[in-house]
Amino acid sequence: MLNLVLATKTEAEPLIEELKLKHEPAPFPFYKKDQVSLIISGIGKCRAAAASAWLGGLGAPTSVNNHQNKSGCWLNIGIAGHLDAAIGTIFTAHKVLDHGCDKVWYPPRVSPPLESENLITVDKPLTTYIPNQLHDMEASGFIETARMFSYAELVQCIKVVSDNADQPFTKIDTHLAGSLIQDNLSSILLFMDHLQELANSLNTLDTSISEEFTKKWKFSASQKVILERLLQRYNVLLEPMTAIPDELSHKGSSKDILRWLNQSVNNASHSI
Amino acid sequence: MIQTIYIEDSIREHPRTLEICQRYPNAALISCERYTSVFNSNSQNFRLQKQQPSLILANKHKGHVLPTPPDYGIGGDSNFYFSHMLNCVYDCRYCFLQGMYRSANYVVFVNYEDFLSEIQSTTENTDGAWFFSGYDCDSLAFEPVTGFMQFALERFRDMPNANLEIRTKSTQIRGLLSQPAINNCVVAFSFTPENISQALEHKVPSVQKRILAMKKLQNQGWKIGLRFDPIIYTTTLKSEYRDLFSSIFESIDPTIIHSVSYGAFRLPKPFFKKMVTLYPEEKLFAMPLTEHQSQVSFGEDTEEECLNIVHKELANFIDENIIYPCS
Structure with missing residues (x-):
């Protein structure tokens, strides 16, 4: 899953078009296609947090495998101010500071990195620029919330410089915001691909067969955890299970199933 | 290659910080108030970070030297460990660090002097204390960057009442070979049999390269220790360890080995649980x-069988008085 959180429609439009996302009814402007979701939060960290929380709720866990639950990629994309970086320069954020509460996050730099910079999230536009900082209004709300749904490495912010000391912020130029994202679209798409590759590197075992088991027999919540791990072990020590084995079809209860799986993995070869 | 270095504000201008940063001119330098805000933050994934670990340079304020667990040691009465x-840098799948830390980033504490002064003061209150390095890291693998052991050895040379164990799987021995051996230091190499090493000890120098490193050190007068911990059960354990010991003792002189220790594979349950989540496809965990x-x-029976085999095979080469089981 790739979850994109943007503040305004103009910033989002180049991505909606490029990724051929379709509008879907939701409390926020929301677009989706296959594994990609895009939400337009509105301006400010509270809106960014609320939109991220709503989006995170959509991907509620369907599997007990922690990696499958938490391996969604999250990107906050938007424009930002900077004292002296050229307009149109694209950065990821390697340190996000909430100006209001001084809370700090360090989004891990993922390889191959875009240039990265510190980012400060402010509640209202500042009249002066703090050196060596991107200035935005959403990142801290986004990052604090998105990290509840995924790993820190997979939660990233991409910002394109829209104003600096030479061309300071006066009011949001909607046309400029859209064209800055459009101009950097190839870099953004490349970064998305890389992030998804990183997420995919976690999903090394396919135990989707567990759904067949839970449809056919009734497992308690704790039994589902045991079932998932036994299926993983079965895949590792024996062979990937693609269908429920025939000899299990007559088993009456979930306990019988778990016992059979346990015996199978314990009788398998145990040499590294 | 390190691409990102986090630097605690308090040591930004420390000479070692500057020296280490100079080695990575293209790395992004990111300031942080305390290393823990990076290293211990929530939601990190050890496996993802291990693909491209960052370096964190920090100052250690307290607890530079700590007592080892009660049964940990190689014959001494007072045993301590320290972690600079x-x-x-290696990626051994059985390693407890994966289960203990949230982050795979490397933390280097640059205030080496504080470690050594605490070792010095501990020594004053004990007789013949042992100080173990290599508990939370490999002692030598990052030595070209940190230079810590070089620094520590110079001090240990003047502390004959203190004993140092440098535990390693590394072949970064240039620094040791460039100076005369010291009597109160043991360089202890860890081994598993070749096939286990290839399957589980990712990025670790081969068994043969480690043996060669030991041989060079022994020839120069350094005391050598052997560590066979963890012992991983396999159906061919006996022949694997027999082959391993033959290879080792063909190259180095068993009669002047300082000490040998061995222990079975074991992990605290919470660490194991986390490691399974990180690497569900790992055969060892399945x-x-x-x-x-x-x-x-x-399990007790299998463990006992493994330990007996290894002890018996070891006793063919080594005086039993210097063999120490670890629990």
Whole structure:
């Protein structure tokens, strides 16, 4: 899953078009296609947090495998101010500071990195620029919330410089915001691909067969955890299970199933 | 290659910080108030970070030297450990660090002097204390960057009442070979049999390269220790360890080995649980392991069988008085 959180429609439009996302009814402007979701939060960290929380709720866990639950990629994309970086320069954020509460996050730099910079999230536009900082209004709300749904490495912010000391912020130029994202679209798409590759590197075992088991027999919540791990072990020590084995079809209860799986993995070869 | 270095504000201008940063001119330098805000933050994934670990340079304020667990040691009465670095450049799948830390980034504490002064003061209150390095990291693998051991050895030379164990799987021995051996230091190499090493000890120098490194050190007069911990159960354990010991003792002189220790594979249950989540496809974790007193292991019977085999094979080469089982 790739979850994109943007503040305004103009910033989002180049991505909606490029990724051929379709509008879907939701409390926020929301677009989706296959594994990609895009939400337009509105301006400010509270809106960014609320939109991220709503989006995170959509991907509620369907599997007990922690990696499958938490391996969604999250990107906050938007424009930002900077004292002296050229307009149109694209950065990821390697340190996000909430100006209001001084809370700090360090989004891990993922390889191959875009240039990265510190980012400060402010509640209202500042009249002066703090050196060596991107200035935005959403990142801290986004990052604090998105990290509840995924790993820190997979939660990233991409910002394109829209104003600096030479061309300071006066009011949001909607046309400029859209064209800055459009101009950097190839870099953004490349970064998305890389992030998804990183997420995919976690999903090394396919135990989707567990759904067949839970449809056919009734497992308690704790039994589902045991079932998932036994299926993983079965895949590792024996062979990937693609269908429920025939000899299990007559088993009456979930306990019988778990016992059979346990015996199978314990009788398998145990040499590294 | 390190691409990102986090630097605690308090040591930004420390000479070692500057020196280490100079080695990575293209790395992004990111300031942080305390290393823990990076290293211990929530939601990190050790496995993802291990693909491209960052370096964190920090100052250690307290607890530079700590007592070892009660049964840990090689014959001494007073045993301590210290860690100038957290995390390891190698990626051994059985390593407890994966279960203990949230982050795979390397932390290097640059205030080496504080470690050595605490060792010095500990020595004053004990007789013949042992100080173990290599508990939270490999002692030598990052030595070209940190230079810590070089620094420590110069001090240990003047502390004959203190004993140092440098535990390693590394072949970064240039610094040791460039100076005369010291009597109160043991360079202890860790081994598993070749096939286990290839399967589980990712990025670690081959068994043969480690043996060669030991041979060079022994020839120069350094005391050598051997560590066979963890012992991983396999159906061909006996022949694997027999081959390993033959290879080792063909190259180095068993009669002047300082000490040998061995221990079975075991992990605290919470660490094991986290490691399974990180690497569900790992065969070692899929094998039938048992839980006993919050530890995960191959089980008492299998463990005893493994330990007996290894001890017996070792005793063919080594005086039993210098063989220490670890629990």
